Amino acid sequence: MSNATDTGSDNDRIGPLSDLRVLELGNIVAGPFASSMLADLGADVVKIERPGDGDSIRSSGESGDAIFNALNRNKRSIAIDLKDEDDLAALYDLVDAADVFIENLGRGTPERLGIGYQTLREQNSELIYLSIKGFQEGPYGDYAGMDVVAEAMSGLMSVTGEASRQPVRVGTSIADMGAAIYGVFGVMIALREREQTGEGQRVDGTLFESAAHWMGYWQTYADKYGRDPEPLGASHPSWGLYDVFELNGGWLFVGVTNNRHWDAFCEAADLSELRDDERFKTAADRRTNKDELLTIVQERLRDDDRSTLFKRLTEANVPAAPVNQPSDLINDPGLEAANLLARFQSNNDVKDELQTVLTPVSGERFSPAQYRNPPSIGEHSEEVLAEWTERTLNAPTTDQNSEPQ
Template sequence: MTDGPLSGVLIADFSRVLAAPYATMLLADLGAEVIKVERPVAGDDTRAWGPPHVDGEAVYYRSVNRNKRSVVLDLGDPAGLAAGRELALRADVLIENFRPGLMARYGLDHDKLRVGNPGLVYCSVSGFGGGAGAALPGYDLLVQAVGGLMSVTGPAPGEPTKVGVALVDVLTGLHAGIGILAALRHREATGEGQLIEVDLLSALLSSMVNQSANHLMAGLTPGIMGNRHPSVAPYEVYQAADRPIALAVGNDRQFASLVGALGAPELAADPRFVHNASRVAHVDELAALLSAQLATRTADEWFELLTPLGVPCGPVNDLAEAFALAERLGLEPRAPGGSVRNPIKLSATPPAYRLPPPTLGEHTTEILEWLAKPESPPGG
């Protein structure tokens, strides 16, 4: 086993695509031993999700599967199912994102496994839960649509737009990881495992924070506002002389500093703009005034001028520029092997990058031999 805060934790990963594999990769970075169970021939769906490819593997797959071992098991075959069950009985954590009910068909559901492994932390990730929504397919785009995210995202009313990454999957993976860590802490105190259920729709509704709260607590149903904020102004994207720039002015002091730098200090005392609530009420008038001033300099010039004054702003970067910024700031965004660094920094037990994403079935022989012997750490 490896050093790390989760060293000694064995995760049987029966998941594929993004949400759950993202969670298990983060846990693997922190020292957990993750055994990725894949179907014969095709393996994880994302192995086919290219281009682009690197070294013959789809980059999509490689983005969420480092620090894992891959074993190919045919759960429809008695020998494959027996190996899968033995793995589950030895595991500290099992995570799966099959259609609700499928693991039960194989006898790999929580109720059956807890009999032989009462300390098992079992995490089930689904699109819409195991009840009335069990038959609905859990694809990120679908959840962005029916979960309300697209209703508040887009350039203008009537133009709903998805976020440019599978954000709901990522948020769900983070919630799953938190649930697993909480359950492991409970097991440490009591010796008991438990069932964790996380679904994409619930994770999205929770992650829409103030927008969801506006609906539940204030009876408001928010709509598309483009790059504007429903409760803060100025908090949007403007056009500088060369490219767009984002302003995120969160209080009256920052607003006074902004308009002073723009050469219009009188706006800070204007009754329409003196406080945030009044600025929100007159956001169109404010935007017109700010736009005229911001168009006189480049985005980088405004960034250099406004940032020392405490005004949150920045150019709209592409990913190359974003990584370059992170590097200039000393954030070291790249992990060995070309993947993105785990964003969690721990002073005593930092994330480690031990294994590249495995090829399909790369560790099948090793793991099957281990499962055939009395219990010991895989590879040990």
């Protein structure tokens, strides 16, 4: 095991989950994203990494470096060689003190390494074990899982992009993140049940089934009408004026979903003559003549100033939005007002301060927080082992021979 200089105090953790101890053996996005949500709400998250290499995303270029920094804030890192008996024994000591264990390794890998659910459950019967995989067990269970595989098989990719062009993935790791979110939802349910039974359990989070859940209403559509939807681009077949338009200054989305929106849009965009056009009188008319409507609106708006029209539309309460770049969200006033901008120091000192978005979950008496920089590999090995072992030694005595209910 290795260790390095610390970058934050564990006493800085705040939030409703500050008494929760989480071990994360995650790589790339799904596992780290799951534990990052818990960490933002105060959980003590310890990231288990391979000595020397660590999370494989660390060495995956510029985007990989950004992913690591964004998803591994608020965590401590411990370097453990799972093929070393002493290191594996040290991990079991940590499991004794843990509430939650998270992994997104390939199917069968945790069992081969001696950290599968059944093994760790024997170590700690109260442990909640979140296993994130590409697919639930079944006919697809042994397929290699990754984000784009789930997007493709769920049908999500088929409706993303433009008609007559090749299917495209969503521009972020949406299925990975979906599996993580559903997984954490399951963890919270399991923790609630543990309060009643005293027993932990395995929780599954899977990429394909998560993406398929989001495609549920399109599945119903295909089942009812006997045809599949075409790729949507930025549009939607339920409404006639629901798309992005090129203006002076960039692209602007406009979403007219009812007659009030339509009247207000025509007024704000100086297109009042369209309001009296028989082709566009009703929502049904606008759907029927959608192509004509979009062509007319695009031609009329092309030379308008995007900022000016956006202001007029928002003042008229018409759904509209500039198509931002990620850089536009740096110091975004809306995220700032919501206290959701996390500012932290890069783990490799490329830049003094970086930004990302905190987990957007808050309540009357709780909110997420940024309190620790992303760790170096094994940065907290010694302190975590000392702290968590002490917790185990000082924990109330339980009957280890009792059978699960």
